[in-house]
Amino acid sequence: MLRIECPWCGIRNEDEFSYGGDASVQRPTDDASQDDWYDYVYTRNNPAGRHSEYWHHANGCRAWIKVERDTVSHEIFSVTPASPNLPSGNRED
């Protein structure tokens, strides 16, 4: 059972979240090539170790978050909002 620290809600059980895929891939711009779009959808690394991934706090605050996780040890290094442009969570407020 992973325990994920939602930036808004604090530490919550994995089963409140759903996995949302690889967060290390960048969505191409509209004028990017067909190959870039193909890679964006289909080409993935499968690292044994540190990995950036999206999770959705589906049974919680509905936030999409980025989780830095070790795919071998499951250690979680950081959890941030899905986009750096979103205001970060501040639970002390």
Added chain:
Amino acid sequence: MSQQYRTSNGGQINRARSISFTFDGKSYTGFEGDTLASALLANGVHLMGRSFKYHRPRGIQTAGSEEPNAIVELRTGPRKEPNTRATTIELFDGLVAKSQNRWPSLAFDAMAINNLFSPLLSAGFYYKTFMWPASFWTNVYEHVIRRAAGLGTAPTEADPDFYEQCHEHCDVMIVGAGPAGLSAALAAASTDARVILLDEHPLLGGSLNSENFSIDGKPGNEWAAEAVAKLEAMDNVHLMTRTTLFGYYDHNVVAAIEKVSDHLPVPAKGHPRQRMWTFYPGRVILATGATERPLVFGNNDKPGVMLASAARTYANLYGVKPGRRAVIATNNNDAYRSALDLHRAGVNVVAVVDSRQHPGTQLVAELEKLSIRLIAGATVGAAEGRQHVKAAQIVTTQGDTLDPERIECDLIAASGGWNPNVHLHSQSGAKPVYDDSITSFIPGDSRQAEVSIGAAKGSFSLQNCLDQGTAAGAEAAKLAGFKAANIKAASAKDEGAYAIEALWISPTPYNKSFKQFVDQQNDVKSSDVALASQEGYDSAELLKRYTTQGMATDQGKTSNVNTLAILACQRGEPVPEVGITTFRPPYVAVAMGVFAGHTVGYDFMPVRRTAIHDWNEKQGAVFIEAGLWLRARYYPQRPGDTMNDCYIRETNATRSNVALVDVTSLGKIDIQGPDAAEFLNRLYINNWLKLPIGKARYGIMLREDGMVFDDGTTSRLAENHYYMTTTTANAGPVLAHMEQYHQSEWPELDVVFCSVTEQWTGIAVAGPNSRKLLEKVIDIDLSNEAFPFMAAGECRMNNIPGRLFRISFSGELAYEINVPADYGEQAWLELLEAGKEMGVSVYGTEALGTMRIEKGHVAGSELDGRTTAKDLGLEGLANRGKHFIGKHNSERPALLDEGRLQVVGLKSLVVDRNLRIGSQLVDPKVKLATVNQSQGHITATTYSPQLECGIALGLLRDGASRHGEQLDAVFPLDDETLKVEVCHPVFIDPEGELVRA
């Protein structure tokens, strides 16, 4: 004579309370505090069952949850529980148990003939013996194996009891309440830390209850009872008995099973049978003790052969003599305790056989004092006897084994040494390491917030257990953020050294080959390990799977280390080179019911009901599950009405007059903000920037890979206010999809949205008279000019606020009205009332489906995740001049190529025969057996009352250009072939005149 093997006094049983029970139909009595195993032993019953493969008679090996042999079927009827360890079953009045895997009876088992065919059942026999001919598999092999091999049988009735799931947080969790665990709990609890101490036994104290220890000048069990009383009185301590930690998971989450009612005939009213606990401890202290391993000698599986510690546990804890004449076999000092304790209990200990050449002098003196014979440098080579041990054949461990000494006995209490219980440590992700000084595995470096102490760490002296417990308890509390405790460890009498010398396998007398079992539950012998090694399966993980050692319900608790060591001997390497297999949860067998908890039957999933549900129920509607929703499927009107009768009547009533259908389950998402239109424009393939206020539009969403994701209508209610509908199935996924793109890709868009599916009741009013009906209750102008097809707006229906949409799924003139859910039933009733004189009716999802197929609207069965907008004939909606999700990948050449499956209509050419979903569309000229001939399949079917024949929608290769072709629709499972004609998917009103009327 009853309980002829009971000692005259001693043991922690209540001799004042007699308990009667039956085993294999025969009645016995025991005492309160007994296990089924101890009570049977008290009555001289050793034979408990037949073994897995060879059907050999088996008895009681151990006194705990590691038991491989004494597994029985407990209780009867719906509470019957197969493969239950007699050694852990607490005796209760009226207990009924049965032996397993024997036929016709335990004493005479016809299948014991397998014993003679054992060469066929050796290592890897699954892969060798039952290979050919293939036709034998289902008819012979499977049948025979199922009957001959195996354990108990599952109950056939539903479990009448319920199971609970609980969660608890704590700072320090201590697993195991022996001397180390109790010391740790006392130290940790002396701070303010929240402490949980749990133990699988009903009585806390662990080995202090089964051994004759002395702590602080008191008997060990008294010291334990005092420690427990002290802990019980503390507010920050949660003591749990009958609770086994079975899983150590990531992020220091652990799970345990609490056997709340297993010791009772039936659970008390309102109490669960068992409870599953999920704990979130700050620190975990594993004081799980050690498990003794058997010696591997010939016929070491005979009833009457027992672990040395188990033999003295029966004497000390239960007041039972496990035999009358005992031979103790050992390779370490610890088993001498068994000689002394059994002697004290009145068992005639005829010899201690010690494989070491030079046993410790202090022990030799103690035996001499009691006139117990010691044979050093020797061990048991084989046990004699058919259904019970009659004698032990003693061989020397060095030199000649041809001429064994025969010692008559009915009990061989053997100790091959002790294995620390490193299971939970291993489950936590750590790797146990081999320690030569105890010839076993001890915990390695911790990977999580856990530490092992005492016997679980390989420290077998009592004083070490007390010291380590006290230190670890204080340290764990400190690490969890509490002030250090200042508490002194209790002091114990010196027990002397353990001094083990490895003996992995006994020499065999007369150089004869005996069956020497390593894994008794799965019937794996030392010769199987040798054979597997010879055949190349000589790594620990391969060997396990090839021989099935360690894969039975006991998870090889008594057999793992012996097997690895024997494998190491085979490979001529030290044990650490062979390594150790990974332990995985669960540590003990856990009933599926516990994992299910309350989520069974009616509570398996939540049920979503619409506001009109009660009315539907009163009408006798037949419901269908749509996701979590219950939707009315059809409405029988008179006895004997079939589903076909109903949907045909409901469809005709709609198309000829007017009818209502509850469409509440469609997903509804309220979208607001200055960038709402831009947001929709990126989500949908079609254009949204110019949708006027008061208009609805049908839209298609793609996934990023270019396949259609969902469809629905979205209406613009105000300048910056849109109202989206999704399919019932995708209501959740579409919302999550929108959230992801808004939060991760386009956070700059000023838009907010939320699901309002449950806030609004949706009612579709369809049929040529729908306008006439609505005009009676709606306050806005419904003329075609004022409120044309695809109009949307707010309205009032009598006094109910609502939103009206002129959209049509049926293909008829139709409207959809949404009202706040609290008004849902009222709105439905008022519409029925207003339409009464016109003969308004209602319809369910079957008629809804019929009409959508007739109209050629695609739905979930066509939006199967593999179809593009082009495949569905909807490419015309796309605006490829703008950006939208899935745009680029939907333009991949392969998706535009010829040969893709495209949506078509299909008409049955066979009178009175409806088509079938899943039928394959094939060329009638090609023979059925030819491979790769399917050109498509049928996705949705109905009888069409309009066309008066069976019709369908399907996906057909290049279907859009094949209208008019005749094909076969084949359903090979039922050997059915029907002729069909391909046509345009819109069967009725292709120009859309009705909806615009």
